[in-house]
Amino acid sequence: MPIVGLVPSFAWAQMSSASMALRTSAPSTRVVLRSLLGTRSLTTMGMARGSKMNVRDFAYTTWLKFLPILEDSGGETQNTHGIDIYSVFMAATMDFIAAYIFGLKNGTDFLGDKAFRDHFLELYKARNDYGYYDQEMPRLTKLCRKLGIPLCPEWADEANEKLGKWFQRLCTKMEHAVDSHHLPIGPLDQPIVWDSLINGLRNEETKRGKASVLYPTALSNFKLSVASELFDHVLAGQETAGLALTYLAWRLSQSFELQEQLRAELLSLSPNMRLTENSTPTMPDSKQLDGLPLLHAVLTETLRLHAPIPGAQPRQTPESGCQIGAYTVPGGVRVAALGYTLHRDEAVFPEPNKWDHTRWLPSHSDEETLKQRNRQFWAFSSGGRMCIGSHFAMHEMKLIVAAIYSNYTSHIVDDDGMENQSDGYTSRPEKERLFLRFKKAA
Numbered sequence: 001m002p003i004v005g006l007v008p009s010f011a012w013a014q015m016s017s018a019s020m021a022l023r024t025s026a027p028s029t030r031v032v033l034r035s036l037l038g039t040r041s042l043t044t045m046g047m048a049r050g051s052k053m054n055v056r057d058f059a060y061t062t063w064l065k066f067l068p069i070l071e072d073s074g075g076e077t078q079n080t081h082g083i084d085i086y087s088v089f090m091a092a093t094m095d096f097i098a099a100y101i102f103g104l105k106n107g108t109d110f111l112g113d114k115a116f117r118d119h120f121l122e123l124y125k126a127r128n129d130y131g132y133y134d135q136e137m138p139r140l141t142k143l144c145r146k147l148g149i150p151l152c153p154e155w156a157d158e159a160n161e162k163l164g165k166w167f168q169r170l171c172t173k174m175e176h177a178v179d180s181h182h183l184p185i186g187p188l189d190q191p192i193v194w195d196s197l198i199n200g201l202r203n204e205e206t207k208r209g210k211a212s213v214l215y216p217t218a219l220s221n222f223k224l225s226v227a228s229e230l231f232d233h234v235l236a237g238q239e240t241a242g243l244a245l246t247y248l249a250w251r252l253s254q255s256f257e258l259q260e261q262l263r264a265e266l267l268s269l270s271p272n273m274r275l276t277e278n279s280t281p282t283m284p285d286s287k288q289l290d291g292l293p294l295l296h297a298v299l300t301e302t303l304r305l306h307a308p309i310p311g312a313q314p315r316q317t318p319e320s321g322c323q324i325g326a327y328t329v330p331g332g333v334r335v336a337a338l339g340y341t342l343h344r345d346e347a348v349f350p351e352p353n354k355w356d357h358t359r360w361l362p363s364h365s366d367e368e369t370l371k372q373r374n375r376q377f378w379a380f381s382s383g384g385r386m387c388i389g390s391h392f393a394m395h396e397m398k399l400i401v402a403a404i405y406s407n408y409t410s411h412i413v414d415d416d417g418m419e420n421q422s423d424g425y426t427s428r429p430e431k432e433r434l435f436l437r438f439k440k441a442a
């Protein structure tokens, strides 16, 4: 069905005028930008460009930083209160995506720098409930700001500004590294997404110049647009995956039996991620990891019941109108589907409010039932505006879960607020924390 995405950019609206222009411009702008990134799957971007890097390599370095944190959570001093794994997952997913965009050296170190990570999360939290006006009524919101009657509280605007500046600093650092030919040369330091976007935009400029649909926005505000687009990726990729990992760790921590089954499956990998004394960590084969049915089932079920983005994904019907199921809808109408409701359709997911990973296991359901469930699985949306990072995210999350549960058992210390997922564009645990303790698995 030729329905177009209505909101051209992700939830980030306040960073700059260029960002605003990108968000409110014709959907085709966004479509061209997507195609400039060279691929629908960020996971294969490095490979497609002839590089030997992939998500697995970044995972290795993330894993090295992750280990001492987990070790510490089971140590003597932490035994009573464990660690806030929500904050740790938010850090891991930020380091992951930033490394993929800028390369390891020019990325972030949220895992290593807890103080800055907490500061970032505070800023992020402060502005998070106020995306609506900029997103839905950008002109009115801008006008009200100018007139001194802001629709969002000042602190939210300030937090947005600080976050925007932080990200622009990362971009400026990257530009300097490129301009001064001081790009680090290690394979993990290649700025994969950065390079793809810059090269794509330059090609577009050379080929189409002023005739390009990107000319009034991205090409006229080159630097700001690159920063804005990449910031979208960082924000889209960090919180979502961090949330899913938090809910998955919570669910797994409720059943040691399930943890045991998962560990047995993970250790069947060759090589697997089990740490032995004095050995350097090993990484599994990506295809093998992806093919593990139990790992896939627990993750998919978590994304179903605790979808990080459960709400409406708006689309606009084409001018000629269109048919949606039994309905004939006129042109220019705003329509939306919601992961939340699709994932709670009793006909497809019996007892929909129950977390039950077995509904995704080929050993528990016939092929047709599984097909139907997969069709209705909408955590990453679908169609032309589907999540650009879905494969990246699945692989990243599987690697992180495999690294942890090959080696540790997790135990709930304090899960107050986990039952209540907030209502918003992204949906978080009410208290935005989860304290777990990790112990070395036998």
Ligand code: HEM
Pocket: 005, 007, 008, 009, 010, 030, 034, 042, 097, 232, 233, 234, 236, 237, 238, 240, 241, 244, 307, 308, 309, 313, 314, 378, 379, 380, 381, 382, 384, 385, 386, 387, 388, 389, 390, 392, 393
């Ligand atoms: C569990 C992890 C993730 C979930 C649940 C998720 C979910 C989504 C959803 C529901 C959308 C909206 C699509 C629509 O408008 O229909 C989206 C868009 C997007 N996602 Fe993800 N995402 C995840 C991870 C990532 C990652 C890791 C990246 C980057 C590497 C990323 C980049 C994006 C971008 C750039 C868009 C905007 C696409 C566009 O406007 O065309 N996402 N994501």
